Amino acid sequence: MLTEAEIEQFVTDGFVAIRGAVPKQVSAACVDVVWAELDQLGVGREDPATWTRPLVWIPCPEGGPFVEAGTAPELWAAYDQLIGPGRWPPRQGVGGHIPVRFPAEVDPGYAGWHFDSGTPRGDKLLSSVHSPTRALLSLFLFTDVGHDDSPTLLLRGSHMDVAAVLGGAGDEGLEWSSLESLLPAAAFEREVVPATGAAGDVYLCHPFLVHRASWPHRGRSPRIIAQPSVWLKEPYALIDREAALPVEQAILRGLGSPLSTRTAE
Ligand SMILES: O=C(O)CCC(=O)C(=O)O
Numbered sequence: 001m002l003t004e005a006e007i008e009q010f011v012t013d014g015f016v017a018i019r020g021a022v023p024k025q026v027s028a029a030c031v032d033v034v035w036a037e038l039d040q041l042g043v044g045r046e047d048p049a050t051w052t053r054p055l056v057w058i059p060c061p062e063g064g065p066f067v068e069a070g071t072a073p074e075l076w077a078a079y080d081q082l083i084g085p086g087r088w089p090p091r092q093g094v095g096g097h098i099p100v101r102f103p104a105e106v107d108p109g110y111a112g113w114h115f116d117s118g119t120p121r122g123d124k125l126l127s128s129v130h131s132p133t134r135a136l137l138s139l140f141l142f143t144d145v146g147h148d149d150s151p152t153l154l155l156r157g158s159h160m161d162v163a164a165v166l167g168g169a170g171d172e173g174l175e176w177s178s179l180e181s182l183l184p185a186a187a188f189e190r191e192v193v194p195a196t197g198a199a200g201d202v203y204l205c206h207p208f209l210v211h212r213a214s215w216p217h218r219g220r221s222p223r224i225i226a227q228p229s230v231w232l233k234e235p236y237a238l239i240d241r242e243a244a245l246p247v248e249q250a251i252l253r254g255l256g257s258p259l260s261t262r263t264a265e
Pocket residue numbers: 099116150151152153211212213214227
């Protein structure tokens with residue numbers, strides 16, 4: 001269970017790390033499966049000469065140890081606390097993709113600031129303040145991730161900036177191509193926190209938290225994490241501050257006032 005202080009940290013900062021959420025032997029078994037998949041792509045665990053690209057994406061494998069990782073009791077308890085019991089669809093696995101980052105000096109591409117909250121509408125990808133489908137972004141660390149291992153960078157508190165901008169865009173939301181054109185410059189002056197930790201740690205992030213990949217990778221071994229969304233069954237109404245649980249509370253805090261009050265103003 002998250003403590004009250006951790007929950008307040010999630011609301012204020014937009015993320016909380018659950019250390020040791022996944023048992024070490026389970027993370028290690030997930031890494032073995034990832035290497036088996038990489039081997040199919042010609043990238044060998046014991047053969048650094050084949051680590052020729054800075055980044056290889058694979059869909060997060062299903063089954064086996066990924067079921068144990070994705071259903072870890074501490075994680076599900078935290079989802080209930082942050083999102084609300086019955087408000088997120090339980091998944092027998094981890095989901096999302098695995099960006100495997102290899103030791104390299106070069107720009108891997110796609111390392112710009114963004115948040116993962118788009119919902120497809122026709123041919124558009126819209127982000128709405130109601131976060132219609134996404135409840136959380138989770139970062140599962142399957143290997144130890146130190147400062148040199150190209151950790152994901154989190155912009156502490158940036159979910160509030162995103163909520164404030166989306167709040168002005170109506171229920172439908174808006175389409176954006178660059179975050180720099182969407183957010184005020186001050187948003188990018190917030191503290192940058194590297195998502196470092198040990199294999200088995202899981203960062204739970206607000207769906208509006210701005211983050212990006214980092215490079216170069218000057219560690220010795222590939223960094224393996226998964227970055228699934230925890231999905232949301234019903235969009236956040238953003239009307240009742242008293243009833244809101246932490247993910248919704250954080251959006252309301254970023255908005256300054258509930259949407260019904262704003263309409264009445
Ligand atoms: O690979 C990383 O560190 C971050 C990946 C990312 O930004 C994402 O999946 O949204």
